[in-house]
Amino acid sequence: MNLAEKIKRKIEEAELYRNQGLVNEALDIYRAVDDMIRKNSRIRNRDSLLSKISARIDILGKNTQNLKAPGQAPELSDQARDLIREMFSFDDPHVKGSSSMGGAVSLAEFGQYEQARHELESLFDYDDLRMEAAGNILQYGIRHLPPKELTLVYQQWQADERFSADEIKHLGEILEQVLNDAGRKANAGEPAEPEPAPAASEARDEEIDDEDILDISAIGLPLPTGSRAGEKVELDVNFQNGLQINLVLSKEQKEIINSLETEGRIAGVIFYSPVAIFSGTVYVSAKKEIGSGPKQGDYTVDLRILHIESG
Amino acid sequence: MATVNLKNREIECKIVYYGPGRCGKTTNLDYIHRTFKKQVRGEMISIDTDGDRTLFFDFLPIGLGQIKGCDIKVQLYTVPGQVQYRSTRQLVLKGVDGIVFVADSLKVRREKNMESLKDLHENLKKAGLNILRIPLVMQYNKRDLEKTEMPLMSVEQMERDLNRQLRVPSFPASAVTGQGVGATLTQTLKKTLTYLHKEFQWAQE
Numbered sequence: 001m002n003l004a005e006k007i008k009r010k011i012e013e014a015e016l017y018r019n020q021g022l023v024n025e026a027l028d029i030y031r032a033v034d035d036m037i038r039k040n041s042r043i044r045n046r047d048s049l050l051s052k053i054s055a056r057i058d059i060l061g062k063n064t065q066n067l068k069a070p071g072q073a074p075e076l077s078d079q080a081r082d083l084i085r086e087m088f089s090f091d092d093p094h095v096k097g098s099s100s101m102g103g104a105v106s107l108a109e110f111g112q113y114e115q116a117r118h119e120l121e122s123l124f125d126y127d128d129l130r131m132e133a134a135g136n137i138l139q140y141g142i143r144h145l146p147p148k149e150l151t152l153v154y155q156q157w158q159a160d161e162r163f164s165a166d167e168i169k170h171l172g173e174i175l176e177q178v179l180n181d182a183g184r185k186a187n188a189g190e191p192a193e194p195e196p197a198p199a200a201s202e203a204r205d206e207e208i209d210d211e212d213i214l215d216i217s218a219i220g221l222p223l224p225t226g227s228r229a230g231e232k233v234e235l236d237v238n239f240q241n242g243l244q245i246n247l248v249l250s251k252e253q254k255e256i257i258n259s260l261e262t263e264g265r266i267a268g269v270i271f272y273s274p275v276a277i278f279s280g281t282v283y284v285s286a287k288k289e290i291g292s293g294p295k296q297g298d299y300t301v302d303l304r305i306l307h308i309e310s311g
Numbered sequence: 312m313a314t315v316n317l318k319n320r321e322i323e324c325k326i327v328y329y330g331p332g333r334c335g336k337t338t339n340l341d342y343i344h345r346t347f348k349k350q351v352r353g354e355m356i357s358i359d360t361d362g363d364r365t366l367f368f369d370f371l372p373i374g375l376g377q378i379k380g381c382d383i384k385v386q387l388y389t390v391p392g393q394v395q396y397r398s399t400r401q402l403v404l405k406g407v408d409g410i411v412f413v414a415d416s417l418k419v420r421r422e423k424n425m426e427s428l429k430d431l432h433e434n435l436k437k438a439g440l441n442i443l444r445i446p447l448v449m450q451y452n453k454r455d456l457e458k459t460e461m462p463l464m465s466v467e468q469m470e471r472d473l474n475r476q477l478r479v480p481s482f483p484a485s486a487v488t489g490q491g492v493g494a495t496l497t498q499t500l501k502k503t504l505t506y507l508h509k510e511f512q513w514a515q516e
Contacts, residue, residue, distance in 0.1 A: 009460070016461055017419065021333045021364065025419045074366070080358045083370060087386070088402060109402055110358075110367055 003040060007033055007049075015241060018060065027060040047293035055300045059286040076112055084110050101129055101136075108140035116140065124162050131167055138174050142182045151175065216240055219247075219282075219303075220270030223259040232270070243305040245282070248290075251297040260301055262287050271305075280308040313408045315511045322513060323384040325406055326499055329431050330413035331423035332364065332392030335452040338486035339413060340371050340387055343496060346489060350374055352384065365391045368403045378504065379514035385500065392427065401434050409446035409503030411495055413486075414473055416453040418462040421472065428473055442477070446502035449474050449481035450495045455488050 014029035034053045037043055076084070085103030088110075100123060108116035116136075123133040134157065141150045154175045157163050163171070222232045233256055239246040249257050260266075267281045286302040313324035328336040337357065344355040350373045358367035368388050375383040390400040412431065414424040432442045451469045464472075466483050474481055480498045484491025508514045 013461060016456075016459070017417075020417075022417070022419070025417075076358060080356060080367075083356055083358070087370070088405065106402075110399070 003036070003043065007036060007043075010036070014056075019242065023060050023063045027057065027064060030057050030060065048295070051290050051293045051295070052300075054291070055286070055288050055302075058288055059302055062286065074111075076110075081107060081112065081115065084112075101133060104133075105136055105140075108136065111144075113140055113144040124160070130162065131170065134163075134167075134171055135174050138171070138178050142178050147179050147182065150179070214271075214278075216245060216271045218272040219245065220272070221256075221266060221282075222268050223256060224264060224266050225261065226255055226259040228255055228259065234272075238300075244285075245303045245305065247301045247303065248295060249299045249301060251299070253299075257287070257299045257301075260284050260287055265306065267307075271308075278308055281306045313406075313507055313511075315507065315513055317511070317513060320381045321384070322381050322504075322507065322511075323386065324408040324503055324507060325386045325388065326409045326411065326496075326503060327404060327407045328387065328389040328411045328413055329400070329404075329427065330392055330452075331415060331420060331427040332394075334392060334413045334415040334420070334424075334427075335486040336389040336392065336413050337365055337369050339411070339450070339452075339484075339492055339495075340369050340389055342486055342489050342492045343373070343387065344371055347373065347493070364393065365389055366396070367391065367399060375500065381513050381515075383504070387496075394426070394430075397430065397434070400430070401437060404434050404438055404440075407435075407438070407440070407445070408507060409448075409499050411448050411450055411499050412473070413450045413452050414469055416451050416456065416463050416469065416483075418464050421464060424469075424473060446499065446506045447477065447479045448495055448499040448502065449477075449479055450491065451481060451483045452486055454483045454490065455485035 010029055010033045014026045014033070017023075017029065018026035030053055034050065034057065037046060037050055037053070040046075043049065084106050088106035100119060104116045104119035104123075107113075107119070117140075120133040120137050123129045126133075137153065138150065141153060145153070154171060157171060158168055216237050218234055218236050220232050220234050223229055235247050235249070235256075237245050238248045251257075262284050264284045265281055266284070268279060269282050270277060270279050282303040283306050284301065285304050286300075288300050290296055290298050290300055313322055315322050328339055330336050340355060344351055352372040352374045355369060355371045357365065357369045368390060371387040373385045373387060375385060377383075388403050390396075390403045410431070412428060414420075414428075435442050435445060449469075451466055453463070454466075456463055466481075470481060480502070482491040482495045482498070484495060486492055504514075
């Protein structure tokens, strides 16, 4: 197998991994290909190839970081919350209010702290459940609130007539324990287990598969920001892989480049394919200045199709 | 643990699809949801995916109808595969009755398969369960890629890596095309219901 074929095969492999969401594996292959090309100065289109691969490495690198960095737990729909309450509460059916307690704790376990706290507070009226509910607010609170804020929650209870002096004293001890444990963990450099959370800048692909997408030759893009906001510009597609579209914008198209913000969503985009025209929403997954080769100074922009309008 | 109501002759059990990130757990449930319409009892709920990744879990309720005089309902779940969501996996495993371990056939995922199986073993242990006793079925997914030139492990190698000690039923599969998906689920249900019969003597002769 000659070098060109070897590179082609490797890129196909990397693309397969990327399409499967295996970003680290794709990144490793692209780095190996980059290395392969750099070591061989006799490759045709070497600079352009290196520039494309470098752009890919940048995008994948960014995706990898996003996957590693847990953000805030996502806001769940009512349907999802009901399911969590129902399926994960494991409460005692013989204890009144236990079902609400179990449901609220389940929500807290899945990172829905604010909702859980609200539901736990509603149990303060039950003498049997008040302390357990308040204890849970403190135990789960430390994962979501800064210590100062959690202390404030406790201070508010001090003025709440539903708590007796003994109860307030006991809750103070729980708070102290919770804060000490958290401090010890932080000092030991123990990473807090992240809440299940979305990879911040990867786009959700709810309604379409890569296979559903036709070849797109150009797009009509309404500029989202800037002095020409709302104006629709037509841009040729440089490269497409399923839902991913790559554009190359000349450095002269400064206003368009500046208008496209990474991680932004743009609705009302028209997609021109040889057999049909359709519209939908895209997500700007990457924007990068080309650093070398004949297109040096131009920009490469990666868009991901999120949604196609039906009908 | 399954809910077994012998008075009303109802059983509700929980099957969890486990495996490394991007191995095809959600795709398995998607296929079941699309294909076994007669058995599906409700919407498939995905909580919550971002960039196609399961962050909490997927849930699909199915019903098998009457088996040996009992109405059998099954809750199918997936776990998030990414390493850092361990606590979520532990939550989803609570009360599990049967497990499908979905392994990725891509060579580059060999270590991830093994890590995930180890993680399953540890999480079951934490839940007071034993991987050698719980109904478990292996699925070697993405076999459709055999047609391409992508580096794939052979089924024999995957058996050696993952099933040498467990010796549980295993199925080559492609969750994308549906090959092996039904067979995996059927075998898991058989094993789970047999296990539950030993525990609760629910089946009428």
